[in-house]
Amino acid sequence: xxxxxxxxxxxxxxxxxxxxxxxxxxxxxxxxxxxxxxxxxxxxxxxxxxxxxxxxxxxxxxxxxxxxxxxxxxxxxxxxxxxxxxxxxxxxxxxxxxxxxxxxxxxxxxxxxxxxxxxxxxxxxxxxxxxxxxxxxxxxxxxxxxxxxxxxxxxxxxxxxxxxxxxxxxxxxxxxxxxxxxxxxxxxxxxxxxxxxxxxxxxxxxxxxxxxxxxxxxxxxxxxxxxxxxxxxxxxxxxxxxxxxxxxxxxxxxxxxxxxxxxxxxxxxxxxxxxxxxxxxxxxxxxxxxxxxxxxxxxxxxxxxxxxxxxxxxxxxxxxxxxxxxxxxxxxxxxxxxxxxxxxxxxxxxxxxxxxxxxxxxxxxxxxxxxxxxxxxxxxxxxxxxxxxxxxxxxxxxxxxxxxxxxx
Amino acid sequence: xxxxxxxxxxxxxxxxxxxxxxxxxxxxxxxxxxxxxxxxxxxxxxxxxxxxxxxxxxxxxxxxxxxxxxxxxxxxxxxxxxxxxxxxxxxxxxxxxxxxxxxxxxxxxxxxxxxxxxxxxxxxxxxxxxxxxxxxxxxxxxxxxxxxxxxxxxxxxxxxxxxxxxxxxxxxxxxxxxxxxxxxxxxxxxxxxxxxxxxxxxxxxxxxxxxxxxxxxxxxxxxxxxxxxxxxxxxxxxxxxxxxxxxxxxxxxxxxxxxxxxxxxxxxxxxxxxxxxxxxxxxxxxxxxxxxxxxxxxxxxxxxxxxxxxxxxxxxxxxxxxxxxxxxxxxxxxxxxxxxxxxxxxxxxxxxxxxxxxxxxxxxxxxxxxxxxxxxxxxxxxxxxxxxxxxxxxxxxxxxxxxxxxxxxxxxxxxxxxxxxxxxxxxxxxxxxxxxxxxxxxxxxxxxxxxxxxxxxxxxxxxxxxxxxx
Numbered sequence: 001x002x003x004x005x006x007x008x009x010x011x012x013x014x015x016x017x018x019x020x021x022x023x024x025x026x027x028x029x030x031x032x033x034x035x036x037x038x039x040x041x042x043x044x045x046x047x048x049x050x051x052x053x054x055x056x057x058x059x060x061x062x063x064x065x066x067x068x069x070x071x072x073x074x075x076x077x078x079x080x081x082x083x084x085x086x087x088x089x090x091x092x093x094x095x096x097x098x099x100x101x102x103x104x105x106x107x108x109x110x111x112x113x114x115x116x117x118x119x120x121x122x123x124x125x126x127x128x129x130x131x132x133x134x135x136x137x138x139x140x141x142x143x144x145x146x147x148x149x150x151x152x153x154x155x156x157x158x159x160x161x162x163x164x165x166x167x168x169x170x171x172x173x174x175x176x177x178x179x180x181x182x183x184x185x186x187x188x189x190x191x192x193x194x195x196x197x198x199x200x201x202x203x204x205x206x207x208x209x210x211x212x213x214x215x216x217x218x219x220x221x222x223x224x225x226x227x228x229x230x231x232x233x234x235x236x237x238x239x240x241x242x243x244x245x246x247x248x249x250x251x252x253x254x255x256x257x258x259x260x261x262x263x264x265x266x267x268x269x270x271x272x273x274x275x276x277x278x279x280x281x282x283x284x285x286x287x288x289x290x291x292x293x294x295x296x297x298x299x300x301x302x303x304x305x306x307x308x309x310x311x312x313x314x315x316x317x318x319x320x321x322x323x324x325x326x327x328x329x330x331x332x333x334x335x336x337x338x339x340x341x342x343x344x345x346x347x348x349x350x351x352x353x354x355x356x357x358x359x360x361x362x363x364x365x366x367x368x369x370x371x372x373x374x375x376x377x378x379x380x381x382x383x384x385x386x387x388x389x390x391x392x393x394x395x396x397x398x399x400x401x402x403x404x405x406x407x408x
Numbered sequence: 409x410x411x412x413x414x415x416x417x418x419x420x421x422x423x424x425x426x427x428x429x430x431x432x433x434x435x436x437x438x439x440x441x442x443x444x445x446x447x448x449x450x451x452x453x454x455x456x457x458x459x460x461x462x463x464x465x466x467x468x469x470x471x472x473x474x475x476x477x478x479x480x481x482x483x484x485x486x487x488x489x490x491x492x493x494x495x496x497x498x499x500x501x502x503x504x505x506x507x508x509x510x511x512x513x514x515x516x517x518x519x520x521x522x523x524x525x526x527x528x529x530x531x532x533x534x535x536x537x538x539x540x541x542x543x544x545x546x547x548x549x550x551x552x553x554x555x556x557x558x559x560x561x562x563x564x565x566x567x568x569x570x571x572x573x574x575x576x577x578x579x580x581x582x583x584x585x586x587x588x589x590x591x592x593x594x595x596x597x598x599x600x601x602x603x604x605x606x607x608x609x610x611x612x613x614x615x616x617x618x619x620x621x622x623x624x625x626x627x628x629x630x631x632x633x634x635x636x637x638x639x640x641x642x643x644x645x646x647x648x649x650x651x652x653x654x655x656x657x658x659x660x661x662x663x664x665x666x667x668x669x670x671x672x673x674x675x676x677x678x679x680x681x682x683x684x685x686x687x688x689x690x691x692x693x694x695x696x697x698x699x700x701x702x703x704x705x706x707x708x709x710x711x712x713x714x715x716x717x718x719x720x721x722x723x724x725x726x727x728x729x730x731x732x733x734x735x736x737x738x739x740x741x742x743x744x745x746x747x748x749x750x751x752x753x754x755x756x757x758x759x760x761x762x763x764x765x766x767x768x769x770x771x772x773x774x775x776x777x778x779x780x781x782x783x784x785x786x787x788x789x790x791x792x793x794x795x796x797x798x799x800x801x802x803x804x805x806x807x808x809x810x811x812x813x814x815x816x817x818x819x820x821x822x823x824x825x826x827x828x829x830x831x832x833x834x835x836x837x838x839x840x841x842x843x844x845x846x847x848x849x850x851x852x853x854x855x856x857x858x859x860x861x862x863x864x865x866x867x868x869x870x871x872x873x874x875x876x877x878x
Binding site: 160220222224226228233235236237238239262263284286304306308309326328330349350351353355356357358359360361362363365366367368369370371373374394395396397398399404 | 446447449474475477478479480481482485486487488490491508510512513514515516517518522523527533534535536537581582583584585586685722723724761764765766767770792802824825828829
């Protein structure tokens with residue numbers, strides 16, 4: 001019974017809106033014409049009563065849910081009811097009456113907007129004016145109001161697009177509308193076919209990768225799926241990871257952002273594959289048999305390159321890497337002049353970082369006891385104890401947020 | 409991802425299932441599954457935490473107070489002490505005489521106007537360009553057990569998971585052949601306090617995330633080696649059988665501890681191969697070994713453990729904790745602290761340099777910290793050459809390096825007596841929040857539901873200190 005009562009809220013809320021705006025319009029017209037308005041106690045009291053009823057049904061309706069938006073809508077709704085009641089009670093005092101009416105109408109706007117957001121989703125007003133261009137935008141428009149920072153229904157958040165959920169999301173989108181598992185729920189705005197196709201494309205990319213990722217993980221290669229790409233680390237199996245194993249990275253080459261092959265058995269042959277990884281930001285090829293990095297010439301994305309403990313002798317290809325910021329060349333065969341030349345442009349660590357110099361050192365220490373006592377700059381900020389009101393005593397002080405507070 | 413059985417299990421009061429067991433996949437998957445973390449792009453992948461157990465004296469190491477030299481043997485002023493309760497160890501003293509440091513400080517070049525480091529740590533001073541020295545740390549605890557518990561688990565009460573366990577739970581492993589959380593302990597020449605195993609425990613997290621202690625000596629991990637007569641193939645067949653039996657039990661009871669046990673058996677099997685390779689320094693060249701100092705080949709020495717820490721880092725172990733015991737200098741400080749520093753100074757600087765030149769310092773977060781500081785007044789008799797210091801939680805110094813920390817700065821300031829903090833206080837939760845942030849984790853979002861509450865490492869506190877990040 002209570003549930004049905006709560007569900008009357010969307011019906012009942014229209015009454016106070018219409019009545020309030022109507023009564024306020026009459027008062028406004030009268031104020032403009034500087035003539036007294038006809039008294040309409042019935043309508044005003046009806047507005048107040050229906051506002052209270054709308055707020056009550058709304059409160060009951062919201063008992064099982066919780067979100068920040070709902071809390072705000074609730075507070076504003078109660079404010080509307082209270083202020084309308086106030087207006088009704090003040091009908092005999094025209095100035096106060098008009099002020100209360102104005103307040104009630106003003107409060108209708110946030111209440112109504114938040115209520116619409118609850119039903120239709122965030123950014124209902126301005127979204128869908130442009131077509132979503134990719135799956136994350138579809139999520140932002142259709143899903144994030146229940147699966148986002150405000151609410152996490154089913155413990156799912158889609159404001160950070162987690163590609164692991166791709167297949168499940170597509171499954172639910174494609175279920176018949178009346179299926180219990182279909183998402184978004186029946187009654188909520190549904191994505192367009194074009195939008196579902198975007199999500200399917202996004203998930204399909206993941207499905208193609210999944211096989212390759214699973215194979216690598218079975219081979220104990222660590223693969224981390226970040227929000228913008230993959231991070232691959234072969235340190236667990238360094239002793240047995242060679243060019244043949246590195247070839248398993250081929251299907252993932254468009255997604256790899258960081259690649260750590262330190263101490264593995266790869267050779268220059270794998271550099272050709274690395275050259276075809278357009279998103280690669282960091283490559284660690286330390287202590288490998290790599291000796292020739294010419295394949296990396298012109299790489300568009302590499303920012304950090306670790307070549308320490310390799311036989312690399314020529315770093316000339318590095319000159320033509322536009323994004324390169326940092327290179328590690330300890331124990332390589334690169335001549336010092338080449339290193340110095342590269343240092344003009346980017347940070348190079350060749351194991352030769354100088355120690356921090358001691359700029360000054362104290363002389364012989366003389367211990368004396370003749371310094372004057374410190375100034376009382378650390379006196380308490382209060383003179384009387386906040387608990388008892390008696391004067392502050394010196395031995396009962398604490399430091400709170402950088403200030404001394406005294407007690408007695 | 410919940411099944412009906414899971415809900416019944418909860419109703420009857422058993423442990424809530426973790427993501428891992430709900431996935432219903434092999435124990436291996438619980439180790440390797442990324443779990444939709446990190447929350448944002450991480451700057452650091454691993455942590456090396458050098459815990460100076462016993463609480464090193466900040467006044468004699470990093471908190472330079474030259475003015476104290478003119479206050480030798482003066483009474484600690486009330487305006488400085490501000491009514492702080494004295495511990496039972498010094499409450500019997502008639503006076504609290506100020507004991508300035510008898511060690512000379514040098515100012516080492518860094519990204520600001522230099523970092524003052526005492527003559528006890530010249531090697532550390534020479535890498536000051538990499539360090540972010542925080543002099544305004546403070547804590548609540550006055551004694552070692554609660555202090556270390558607080559630093560490791562975020563609360564003084566026992567029973568919560570340690571930092572390393574949270575990391576393993578949240579980020580998973582990078583190397584399935586080694587534990588995610590390794591612990592190395594060095595006995596120090598100075599006054600030592602007890603170290604409890606629960607400092608690297610998993611608390612209420614699945615127990616496969618607890619720290620694995622690598623001991624010095626012939627057997628780095630207890631019970632790892634097969635007994636005489638048992639071959640590796642025998643061991644594999646035994647594990648396959650027990651795993652099959654345990655798997656049936658796991659499905660029947662949905663108890664995550666069963667899966668944890670399967671995972672740990674598998675980990676132990678792989679560690680039989682990976683640990684001997686890790687602890688054998690035969691592939692290190694002489695120059696590297698010499699950099700760590702003469703003790704590096706002694707098992708269990710701090711130098712040896714620092715080299716082991718670097719090796720663990722390059723093998724993808726997430727959280728490497730080194731304990732150096734013996735900093736609790738209540739008396740005889742000058743003599744004991746000289747020995748302590750001699751044991752740690754060169755290896756720490758060597759490890760930083762070694763990580764840096766191998767390109768590992770960029771994504772390895774190094775932390776050097778004790779559990780609290782030491783008092784400016786002397787505990788016991790004060791002479792021109794000898795003094796002791798009592799525990800002091802109100803301010804102490806730590807440093808961080810690598811992994812996204814801004815290098816070459818000092819942060820925070822204490823008053824002239826190194827007693828109260830004057831600028832930029834940092835509490836332990838703030839440090840944890842900042843470290844988790846560098847690891848790509850939002851400290852408010854890495855939680856675990858236990859006893860109907862979502863626990864996190866930073867409890868209900870902690871803010872990320874942006875000034876420490878680069």
